[in-house]
Amino acid sequence: MNIGYITYPINYPPKAGGAIHSFYLTRELAALGHKVLFLGFTDIPHLNQFSTNIEGGKRFVCESDVLYVRIDGWYRNEKYSRLKDACPELPVVWEINAPLDELMLSGYSKRFYQAKHKTRVELASYVSLAICVSDEMQEYAQSELGISNTVVIPNGAVLSIDSENGNKNVAEDLRPYHDKFKVLWAGSPRYPWQGIQTILNVAKKIAYRDRNYCFIIVGDISQTKLGNIPDNVVLIDEMDHFSLSQYVMAADVCLCIYNDYPFRKFFFSPLKLFDYMARGKAVIASNKGQIAQVIKHGVNGLLVDSEEEIIACLRDLQINRNALELLGNNAKNDVIRYYNWRRVAEETCDSLLPLVKHETERKIDLLKLQTIWNVLEKDFEKRQGKIKYLKRLVNKIRTVIS
The missing domain is CATH 3.40.50.2000 (Glycogen Phosphorylase B;)
Structure with missing residues (x-):
């Protein structure tokens, strides 16, 4: 199974919670024999890197059996669900880790939160399955986002650390x-x-x-x-x-x-x-x-x-x-x-496999894909700009220390 994995850039070694989750889950998915496709630069060997230009996007959509989107307390990953407009046969799965009301605890206004929540609800209509990390997130997916097909898969840990x-x-x-x-x-x-x-x-x-x-x-x-x-x-x-x-x-x-x-x-x-x-x-x-x-x-x-x-x-x-x-x-x-993360990966695969359709050739509306990609490319630029900034900052700190 080819899993088109949408998340924020995964640093190595992983540091923040989202990166830790993504790193170990994708590593176990790859260990189970699945191919994890990733948009943008990565130095993690078990991820298959795809360019963020339109040609890379076309390959990414063509080769993905399922689009797997990490959903958390931020609001940028949901928009990738619109890729289904260009490829209606592509199943979209959300991994739901948090609601958006965290935004109000980070200084954003209630009006801003409400606008982003409305967008999340609209985009939830693309979702074939929601994988929820807790019972409470399953209730959120069903009652607030309107996603009927849900499953709870709690997080885990690794027994040996590098x-x-x-x-x-x-x-x-x-x-x-x-x-x-x-x-x-x-x-x-x-x-x-x-x-x-x-x-x-x-x-x-x-x-x-x-x-x-x-x-x-x-x-x-x-x-x-x-x-x-x-x-x-x-x-x-x-x-x-x-x-x-x-x-x-x-x-x-x-x-x-x-x-x-x-x-x-x-x-x-x-x-x-x-x-x-x-x-x-x-x-x-x-x-x-x-x-x-x-x-x-x-x-x-x-x-x-x-x-x-x-x-x-x-x-x-x-x-x-x-x-x-x-x-x-x-x-x-x-x-x-x-x-443990192997169990998380196994339960994730068991949930994804029924959604996968093995067509000989997936039909993609290239005009719609181009329109969607024009919007997504702005997000790629922001993410890559942040990565470059962090790398410059790390190099500067190393220079000062040395």
Whole structure:
């Protein structure tokens, strides 16, 4: 099966959540023998690169058995669904990770959100199937987008990480805290639904009672105002997924803590949760949404509803190392059994295959394709411009460091 995969540029090593998801899913799809087609530049070997000009677009549409579009809290990928206008036999599948109301939490107006949501609803009419990462996203797809054919496929993790490709020296960073009980949280603290302030409050309260704790916070710290940081907290800027796995391995306990989402029920399928579990770590997690479905309290992790409950769980695990090990082992076994990217890829393929039609030749309306491509090319230019800017920035930083 040839899967025409639409997403934002996937960096290597993968870093942000969307890139991590796309990287591991497409890698497993390729490992299963499927061909993943990708529009634009990529240095990832398991992706088949297609030029973003009209000739590349024609080849991309001709060779794709299905158009697979990643849908998240942004609003740019949906428009690629219009390619179906030029090729009516091409099935369109949306992988739905988030609604658009995240825009209002990022500073956009309600009117802007409503306009983009209206467009998303209109484009949903092209969709043959929605793959949803949680039950809540399935409800969103059905009730708000009007997509009737849906399936829920929770996220997963990989059991082995290419940590040797990471660019961080964990031993050096954590040497001063080698004798501490290390508690790790990783994420994007700039988002209001991330529970970073809760974790800082917990660190402050624990500092008054016990000086043997070290809280390791990994994220885009430079973009976040965190206020006064307790002296038992180590702030480490965000890093690639390979490097992050080394810090997870160095931790005793990992936190998957969230605030209530302001506009709807908690809908996430948190990658960090599955990553912690895959590394065999005891997890203390918020009693919300899919997290509460994955974590069985006292079996493969601990569920909490308050700061005091987090503190109590940490103290219990610090004292009871047997429980710490048992929770971590059970969590890892659950990843081996189900919550892994190979299972995600297999369930994805099982969902896609019934949609694929094996015509000898797919008919494409070249005039319509040209019209659609004229619009899409502007988006390609923006994306490629961003990539070039980031590469220049990285080179500049390397020059300054050297």
